[in-house]
Amino acid sequence: MSIMVTHRTPNSTGFEAMIESDSDASVLLRERVLAAIADQTSVNIVGNGSKAFYGRPTQGEPLSVAEHRGIINYEPTELVITARCGTRLADIEAVLAEHGQMLAFEPPHFGSDATLGGAVATGLSGPRRPYAGAVRDVVLGTRLLNGHGEILKFGGEVIKNVAGFDVSRLMVGALGTLGVVLDISMKVLPQPEADITLIFAMTIDTALLQMNRWAGQNWPISAACFDGEAVRIRLSGAEKAIATAQIKLGGDMLPDDEAALFWADVREQRLVFFQGETTLWRLSLASATAQPNLPGAWFIDWGGALRWLKSDQPVETIFQAAQVLGGYACRFRSPLGGEFQPLSKSLWQLHRNIKLAFDPHGIFNVGRLYEGW
């Protein structure tokens, strides 16, 4: 029995907590999980399938969470929103925008029906990530359906909370292997007053140097990428601050609509670079790392901390290169399916133990993250 009190007081901002399509499917989902435990079967948790390509293939009966949707609570002045996992990201972003706020981690949608649950399960963040935090940075609380079929609440709706282990953040990027994340509370941020995007032609070495130099200074940067020919940086903040930064930094300014489209295309991987059948690798490296000597085409985001590589190199070559540099790689999109950098033996064992702690019967998304569990 939990004595935790969840407040559903009507909200002073006029936000209507329930709309017609909202539904709480947690009871049904719990029954499905209990049945899977009883039948010794496994499930494959699915929102609207926009990120089905990501991660390793998993067997198991589809467990749809799309019907578990709706915003439960939104308090603009608390900078917090709580929503069910099946809520469409687009719906959440629209409600936030009405109050001049946003999901600061700029979640990639990869489809018009992408859900909040999918954003949390994959843990993927967009171009603003190095400057405003990742999805894991804004998760404040979750309601979790674990492998015992129990519904548990961790964290909450407050920014500072150190009671108990941070189970909520553990769920981010776990690809559903630890349970069904039913509801999520997240910190949101105000939209900046203004944005501009500046473009500077340069070589890759200069680009890495320059993006990191800027990041170590006080510029109001909210995105920085390099496409092989030019660095684009987005500046966000008060009009005057941006105007000053523009004068001091130089570069050419992109027209507003073109800039907005560009960053959306980076986030959604709609740029020409991301097209085609060649395997796309994602390398997470220290931002100033010199470009790895791997053959293929590169697109650099996150001011250097995220390197996209289109390459036919064997998986071992890429993983080896990432490991040497202290980072990690994953096969992001490929006809061969997804694959994550192998874990050290002791770390792998720890992951196994944690999986068993949440999902002792092995019913959730088996094999989606690593083979065998």
Place this chain on the structure above:
Amino acid sequence: MNHPEHPAEHIAHTVDKAVFLRQLSQFLKVENIVSAPEAMRPYDCDGMSAYRVLPWLVVLPETIEQAQAVLRLCHQHRVPVVARGAGTGLSGGALPVANGVLLSLAKFTRILAIDPDNRSARVQPGVRNLAVSEAAAPFGLYYAPDPSSQIACTIGGNVAENSGGVHCLKYGLTVHNLLALKLLTIEGELITLGGAGLDCAGYDLLAVLTGSEGLLGVIVEVTLKLLPLPETASILLAVFADIEQAGEAVTAIIGAGLIPAGLEMMDNLAIRAAEAFVHAGYPLEAAALVLCEMDGMAEQVAADLAKAQVILLTNGATEVRLAQNEAERKKFWAGRKSAFPAVGRLSPDYYCMDGTIPRRRLAEVLRGIAALSEEFGLAVANVFHAGDGNLHPLILYDANQTGELARAEAFGSQILQLCVAAGGTITGEHGVGMEKINQMCVQFSSAELCQFHALKAAFDPCGLLNPGKAIPSLPRCAEYGALHVHHGHTPHPELDRF
């Protein structure tokens, strides 16, 4: 205060101390083993000095290999281990276990590398929080989390407690400012979590370890994220005749899309105490004051301050002062930063609470605290990290007066339950430790506590690391619950009472 140890959380062993000492001396220098009771006295408590326990032994390894060997030995003999940094924690998280080894990381004091290009610092766990920013300053960088104990507290403890500070709303807690950790498991395995990049393969164990209060492993190296030093920082001091208006003004600032670097609030008793102590120029008659700091690019700061000033005035501030220079900015902060010791001068003892609440419920929680203050006959001063809802009521009491200690403790417990009922939490930044272990039974159900225990067992199957802290056993909650019946329902009815 009674040290609330529980038999169900006791890890028994029958190891002979002389034999154990001999084994330790095979890999530790003699001066790095402390076993004489008088020499162990400085380790019998942390910043929560009301609880004191003399450990079985104290060890101070100097290398990762030595720490590894200590853990292997403890694991082999099933001896409990409590890790300790600077011992500044406020919740008894580093309180020793009477039959356990106290593992001090005090010798791990080296800053291993500052990487200005990647804006990171690799440090040993015993490096002081402030020392990181001092070492980074020549590169125009700093480490953002700034707990009030930053001059003394160490990074290992900051990670274990997920320490905050006055800049959390904008810059986050420790968990938001970490890149990697090196961790020793209870088996003595060295594991690296996180990496050079902004994310890593597998589960987010960096997040799990942060704030885990020494229950999952011993941190032996930390890579921290550094940020550019703000070009400008400037602060407003707003005076209110009514504390509820002050709360509304704070809400209005956030609602207007501003994210101040610091947003602090103090009530009248805290104002008077601080003013008497440091003469910060605070108005003594004010019911509340709000400090609102903006930092970053000069033009951004100017724009944000102008907006905030208007909001404060239209929300009932009787006066808004802008610090005219750096000296005045520091003066405005001095009062707030000395609030705890200042309150300490008003009363022989004080007890600092650490609840977090949704900001909009501030007025009702403060009214609740005032009513409890009457009920318990103890004064309370309120200091509030208003930006992130973290409330620090300071209960004034005199330990030499019979019963006051127990009253203060009971008062504090009621405040935390008020925070939970308001949709908040029993601890925002000080941790559960020993102090709030019973209140965990209020915030979490037994199934949730069982999940925590299962996660702990994934790292530490024998439960040797910091036993009896942070996560209460179910028998403890059953007993505590029996004393705290809610609406006629006893928590944890599935458990036997004893």
